[in-house]
Amino acid sequence: MATKSRKESKEYVLKMAKEHDVKFIRMWFTDILGMLKSFAITVEELEGALEEGMGFDGSSIQGFARIDESDMMALPDPDTFQLLPWRPKEHHAVARMFCDIKMPGGEPFEGDPRYVLKRNLKRAADMGYTYYVGPELEYFYFAYKKDAHGKDTREPTTEALDQGGYFDMIPLDVATDLRRETVLTLEEMGIGIEYSHHEVATSQHEIDMRYTDALTMADSVMTYRLVVKQIAIKSGVYATFMPKPVFGINGSGMHVHQSLFKEGKNAFFDAKDSYHLSKIARSYIAGLLKHAPEITAVTSQWVNSYKRLVPGYEAPVYLSWARRNRSDLIRVPEYKPGKENATRIEYRSPDPACNPYLTFAVMLAAGLDGIEKGLEPPPPVEENVYEMTDEERKKKGIGTLPASLWDAIQLTEKSDVVRKALGDHVFDAFIKNKTIEWDQYRTQVTDYELKKYLPIL
Secondary structure: OOOOOHHHHHHHHHHHHHHOOEEEEEEEEEOOOOOEEEEEEEHHHHHHHHHHOEEEEHHHOOOOOOHHHOEEEEEEOHHHOEEOOOOOOOOOEEEEEEEEEEOOOOOEOOOOHHHHHHHHHHHHHHOOOEEEEEEEEEEEEEEEEEOOOOOEEEEEEEEEOOOOOOOOOOOOOHHHHHHHHHHHHHHHOOOOEEEEEEOOOOOEEEEEEOOEEHHHHHHHHHHHHHHHHHHHHHOOEEEEOOOOOOOOOOOOOEEEEEEEEEOOEEOOEOOOOOOOEOHHHHHHHHHHHHHHHHHHHHHOOOOOHHHHOOOOOOOOOEOOEEOOOOOOOEEOOOOOOOOHHHOOEEEOOOOOOOOHHHHHHHHHHHHHHHHHOOOOOOOOOOOOHHHOOHHHHHHOOOOEOOOOHHHHHHHHHOOHHHHHHHHHHHHHHHHHHHHHHHHHHHOOOOHHHHHHHOOOO
């Protein structure tokens, strides 16, 4: 199918805006932490914005510019035009477009996460590959705290809405309806949905988006997180993508299925291999395993992320790969005859609170490094890695992911692969931001410490 030229896309947007009586257009982009940023323009400014972009002050955006270089341009991507279903539709509708951030002279801004991903996708394209991903984002629904009169205070708690478990068909309750409305809203915004189900933990849910190219998917992840929260708020509950909100139960992950295509064919498939994996796929796995510790600060970027990455709660901790084993960092889903294009690998350590643009970029960079260097992965580990002794893991050469944000930062700081993938601007700003976050965390006195030590010391 021929892709539309930018001119055709712009004409389509102007036509749609007129047909749907759009009055406001939200210009969406993200900061380096993956927080969605937005400002609105009126339809009268739309044509000019599509031609030249809209100016804004970048100095107050996390990880963007210093005060002395604050002028930025947000150039909307017309292919991302969508009406916002939760805004009025009949009169003065509201639409959104994702933006590429430019310098005043028109050159790309190196601190824009969308540009970081585009740069890495170009590297893959120069090698002949298109990068496809399918992330599975888990999240929790929680109740708001009530005041003395039983009214919501809009202060979130960790009180569950249900007691359901994995794939449970719980009675039609608020969570089931929320999930249904969320799926319908996402599909209305052009995002294909494959599955939605209850997850392992109480009040935990998952909606899986249909496999697509990485740039489209990163935009979709940003939309997905907003839609999940928006629908929840409308129903008087709180949705969170916090990796580990409740002690003692599973946290929320974002397993990322991924593959490379070349000339319309899946470059990961090989009919003769016992796992149906090509040499390219095996080198990609080897690159991911080799660089996993140093990309973890990006794929699991919060202090709280490391409360999820502990043995015993389904989150992967050990650097291993296999087919059936769900304790491994990389899982190869079983091949089904006639489904060559579905051959893929699943990288299981990222969490849903990451910046999807940077996360897809560093995973791709790690995999491509494996391909370029012709790396061979270690033998697959089909037995449960959690149940092995330290000695057994050592004998098999199975390493571990970093155990805290500080450990992760130190590994990332030394990584040429991550620096090259992110570019100096994002790399330096990211490391600086995460170091500040760690310092703020480690100097806190927590409730745990007060309960444990105050009575005895």
